[in-house]
Amino acid sequence: MSIQVKFFASLRETIGVADTTISHADSAGQAWDIATNKAERPVNVLVAINLEYAHFTSAVQDGDEVAFFPPVTGG
Amino acid sequence: MSIYIEQQAFDPWQAIIDHQQQSDLNKQFGATATFIGSMRDFNEDADVSQMVLEHYPAMTERYLNQLEQQARERWDLLDILIIHRVGDIKPADPIVLIACWSAHRRASLDACSWLIEALKHQAPFWKKETRQDGEHWVESNTDGL
Numbered sequence: 001m002s003i004q005v006k007f008f009a010s011l012r013e014t015i016g017v018a019d020t021t022i023s024h025a026d027s028a029g030q031a032w033d034i035a036t037n038k039a040e041r042p043v044n045v046l047v048a049i050n051l052e053y054a055h056f057t058s059a060v061q062d063g064d065e066v067a068f069f070p071p072v073t074g075g
Numbered sequence: 076m077s078i079y080i081e082q083q084a085f086d087p088w089q090a091i092i093d094h095q096q097q098s099d100l101n102k103q104f105g106a107t108a109t110f111i112g113s114m115r116d117f118n119e120d121a122d123v124s125q126m127v128l129e130h131y132p133a134m135t136e137r138y139l140n141q142l143e144q145q146a147r148e149r150w151d152l153l154d155i156l157i158i159h160r161v162g163d164i165k166p167a168d169p170i171v172l173i174a175c176w177s178a179h180r181r182a183s184l185d186a187c188s189w190l191i192e193a194l195k196h197q198a199p200f201w202k203k204e205t206r207q208d209g210e211h212w213v214e215s216n217t218d219g220l
Contacts, residue, residue, distance in 0.1 A: 009201035010212040074200025
C-alpha cells in the first residue's frame with residue numbers, strides 16, 4: 001500500500017515536508033498522524049483526497065493522494 | 076472557455092481583447108462582465124512590498140474547471156475566460172481576471188460575481204506577503220468585501 005501525502009503553504013513550512021509517501025492509513029486523519037509523526041493539527045487545516053475536498057474521517061485507499069493545507073487565499 | 080495559470084505578469088485588458096478576437100463569439104454577445112483583482116501595497120495596516128502566490132496545480136485546474144462548468148449550467152453564457160497568477164508578484168500586478176460574455180447583461184454580471192467568490196473560497200491558492208517585519212502567510216480572504 002502506498003499513499004502520497006502533500007503539504008502546502010504555511011503547513012509545508014511548519015511540518016517541514018512538501019511531499020512524502022506512507023505505507024498505510026485508513027483515514028485522512030491517520031495519514032496526517034503517520035506523515036507528521038503525530039504533530040499537533042491546527043484547527044483550520046483543510047484536507048483533499050485525490051484533488052477533492054474531504055474530511056479527516058474520510059477513508060483513504062491504496063494509491064490515493066492526500067493533501068493538507070491552510071484556508072485558501074487566492075483571487 | 077479558457078482557463079490559464081500564469082507564471083509571469085499578464086495584461087488583463089489585452090487578454091480580454093485577444094480572447095474576444097480569437098474565440099467564436101462572433102457578434103452574438105451583448106454583454107461582457109469582468110473582474111480584475113490586483114495586488115495592493117498594504118494589508119491589515121502593514122505595507123506589503125511583494126508577494127508569492129503558491130498553488131496546488133492539479134487541484135487548482137480541477138476546481139477552476141468545475142467552477143466554470145457550474146457557471147455555464149447556471150447562467151446563459153457565451154464564453155468565460157479565467158486567468159490567475161502564481162509566483163512572484165509586485166504591487167499593482169494583476170492577480171486574477173474573470174471575464175464572462177453573454178447576450179444580455181444579467182447573466183454575465185451575476186456569473187462573474189459568483190465566479191470570483193467561488194474561486195476565492197475553493198481554488199487552492201495561497202498568498203505569502205513580504206512586509207517590513209518579514210514574510211507572512213495571508214491566513215484568510217476578506218469575506219465578500
